Amino acid sequence: MIHGPRLCRRPAAALSSSTICSLGPQSATCNLFFCDLRFAVSVLVCIFVILTFCCTGPALAAEGHWVTTWGCGPQLTEPNNLPPAPLANSTLRQFVHVTLGGKHLRVRFSNAYGTNAVAINSAHIAMSTGAGSAGTGEINISTDKALTFHGAPSVNIPRGETILSDPCDFDLPALTNLAVSIYFGNMSTTTINGHPGSRTTSFILATNAVSASNLAGAAKTAHWYIVTGVEVLADNSSKGVVTLGDSITDGRGSTTDGNDRWPDNLARRLATNAPTSGIAVVNMGIGGNGIFGGLGPAAQARFDRDVLNQNGGRWLIVFEGVNDIGGGGSPTLATNLINAYTQFANKAHARNLRAYGATITPFGGNSYYTTAHEAARQTVNAWFRTNKVYDALIDFDAVVRNPVTLTNLLSAYDTGDHLHLNPAGYQAMANAIDLNLFAP
Numbered sequence: 001m002i003h004g005p006r007l008c009r010r011p012a013a014a015l016s017s018s019t020i021c022s023l024g025p026q027s028a029t030c031n032l033f034f035c036d037l038r039f040a041v042s043v044l045v046c047i048f049v050i051l052t053f054c055c056t057g058p059a060l061a062a063e064g065h066w067v068t069t070w071g072c073g074p075q076l077t078e079p080n081n082l083p084p085a086p087l088a089n090s091t092l093r094q095f096v097h098v099t100l101g102g103k104h105l106r107v108r109f110s111n112a113y114g115t116n117a118v119a120i121n122s123a124h125i126a127m128s129t130g131a132g133s134a135g136t137g138e139i140n141i142s143t144d145k146a147l148t149f150h151g152a153p154s155v156n157i158p159r160g161e162t163i164l165s166d167p168c169d170f171d172l173p174a175l176t177n178l179a180v181s182i183y184f185g186n187m188s189t190t191t192i193n194g195h196p197g198s199r200t201t202s203f204i205l206a207t208n209a210v211s212a213s214n215l216a217g218a219a220k221t222a223h224w225y226i227v228t229g230v231e232v233l234a235d236n237s238s239k240g241v242v243t244l245g246d247s248i249t250d251g252r253g254s255t256t257d258g259n260d261r262w263p264d265n266l267a268r269r270l271a272t273n274a275p276t277s278g279i280a281v282v283n284m285g286i287g288g289n290g291i292f293g294g295l296g297p298a299a300q301a302r303f304d305r306d307v308l309n310q311n312g313g314r315w316l317i318v319f320e321g322v323n324d325i326g327g328g329g330s331p332t333l334a335t336n337l338i339n340a341y342t343q344f345a346n347k348a349h350a351r352n353l354r355a356y357g358a359t360i361t362p363f364g365g366n367s368y369y370t371t372a373h374e375a376a377r378q379t380v381n382a383w384f385r386t387n388k389v390y391d392a393l394i395d396f397d398a399v400v401r402n403p404v405t406l407t408n409l410l411s412a413y414d415t416g417d418h419l420h421l422n423p424a425g426y427q428a429m430a431n432a433i434d435l436n437l438f439a440p
Contacts, residue, residue: 064233067240067312069100070178071229073250073286075296076113077194083204085219086189091209093181094202094224095133097259099267100240100280101174102232107147107165109182110228111157113193118157118226119185123147124210125170128177134257137203137215139179144211145170154185162228172232174271177259180227181210195224197250197287201257222256231311237440238278239314241266242307242353244299244344246320248361249285253420260423261285265430276438282310290323291340300340307344308351315438316348317394319358322419325376326368334379341380345389356437357390359397364407365418374407392437399432400425 083092107125111118124146126139147165149155157163172178202225203218243249243263251261267281284306288295296302299320307316321337330336341357348355359381363369381397384390400421402408409418413425421429 064235065312066106066231067100067234067238067280068282068310069098069102069105069172069230069232069240069280070096071108071282071284071310072195072198072224073284073289073296073302073306074110074112074193074195074228075286077192077196077223077225078295079190081194081196081223082190082192083219083223083225084221085204085206087184087192087204087225088187088189089184090204090206091181091183091212091215092202092204092225093137093139093179093209093215093218094198094227095128095137095177095179095200096224096227096230097200097264098172098176098178098230098232099174099271099282100232100234100238100278101172101176102234103169103171104167104233105170105172106167106231107180107227108162108229108231109157109165109226110162110193111159111226112162113191114157114159114188115191116159116186116188118187119154120149120157120182121154121185122183122208122210123165124181125168126179126181128179132177132179132257133201135214137179137201137218139181139213141211141213143171146210164231167233175268178230180230182226183208183210192225193228194226195228195286197247197252197285198222198224199251199254199256199258199261200224234278234312238280238312240280240282240310240312241270241315241317241438242282242284242310242313243317244303244307244320245285245318246289246294246323247285247287248322248420249283249319250287251283251285251426252287253415253422254426255423258423260426262421262426262429265427266433269430269433269435270438273435275440276435279438280312282313288323289320290327291321291337292324294323294327300343303344303347308347308353313353316344316353316355317358318344318355318390319360319394319396321380322360322363322368322377325360325373325380326363326366328376329372334376337376337380338383341384342389354391354437355389356392356394357384357387358394359384361396361421362401362407362409363419364405364409368419369407392434394433396429396432399428
């Protein structure tokens with residue numbers, strides 16, 4: 001359940017004893033005037049303080065809509081991916097690479113897989129400096145702002161729930177790194193909502209350091225926890241692309257802190273192409289994920305949450321199934337996958353999303369490879385190339401395969417495990433996508 005933001009209520013300070021007047025019998029009119037004046041001044045001061053030091057609802061809302069500019073697929077963090085230091089009573093600073101810019105934003109926090117409430121004592125946002133996640137967690141302190149939740153600086157997220165911060169006035173450029181710093185209270189050490197495949201360094205420091213210019217001495221980890229999305233208030237023409245996938249979409253083989261996964265590269269191409277510059281890309285890849293199983297919630301189980309419920313979504317790219325094929329043995333697997341792909345496209349169309357299907361890339365030489373598994377991949381790819389359910393084809397297989405063997409990745413794109421691609425391969429994948437597919 002997602003709890004939406006509310007505009008801040010009148011601050012309690014505005015109703016303090018300093019604003020309460022008792023009217024004497026000889027000076028009722030005068031005292032009433034000064035009472036009203038003092039009350040008005042008090043309210044103005046409180047509003048000024050709130051607008052200066054924390055995020056409040058944007059002044060405009062007459063036009064535009066919310067669009068997810070960054071997101072990750074939530075899952076229960078596996079034991080070997082838990083934080084290297086306790087998050088309770090500590091500051092966690094995480095960096096996310098946004099795609100679409102804006103002047104107003106809100107942040108999504110999830111406790112979907114927690115077994116206990118998560119206490120956020122304070123949460124701040126700020127722009128990264130040049131070093132950012134690649135250094136000691138540096139931020140530009142002149143951009144630091146506190147988030148609020150229903151007007152309060154803190155919030156408890158009940159188990160199984162997701163919350164949004166209040167809308168916040170913030171100048172967020174496109175294609176930049178945003179720091180989200182959280183000072184936690186009590187929370188579990190063993191059941192934590194997260195996203196292990198962040199490929200981005202996060203910082204944990206056992207004190208309240210949400211506004212610190214850097215987190216030198218912090219424990220470091222390449223995982224995200226609790227934060228699952230950033231949305232911007234954009235004009236009505238701005239929309240989003242959601243990429244549903246596994247570790248190849250999640251970016252295994254990409255550069256840590258480099259933001260060079262294929263969806264990142266697609267976002268850069270869209271942003272620098274005038275007709276598509278108002279399009280966000282939301283990466284819903286989960287490492288080890290499958291259509292029917294694997295790590296994290298299966299794609300069938302998470303489709304509505306991770307695709308249909310993304311604010312501002314207009315296009316879907318489905319690029320998933322290699323883990324089902326590599327770990328499966330059922331003779332009906334290819335048929336089952338095709339049925340699931342069909343269901344995805346139909347559900348997307350029912351929500352006015354255009355659906356693009358991507359062929360499964362080669363894995364010859366990997367432990368996934370058998371003659372039967374390759375036959376299943378070829379069956380699925382042949383269907384993607386000929387079906388009438390999807391609105392277009394993105395033929396990743398043709399882009400990255402070895403032109404001689406066909407069952408293997410091109411060596412220049414192979415990380416060495418013969419399944420995942422390196423940054424050059426991810427760039428080639430993004431370059432092969434026709435930007436006309438995202439024309440207004």
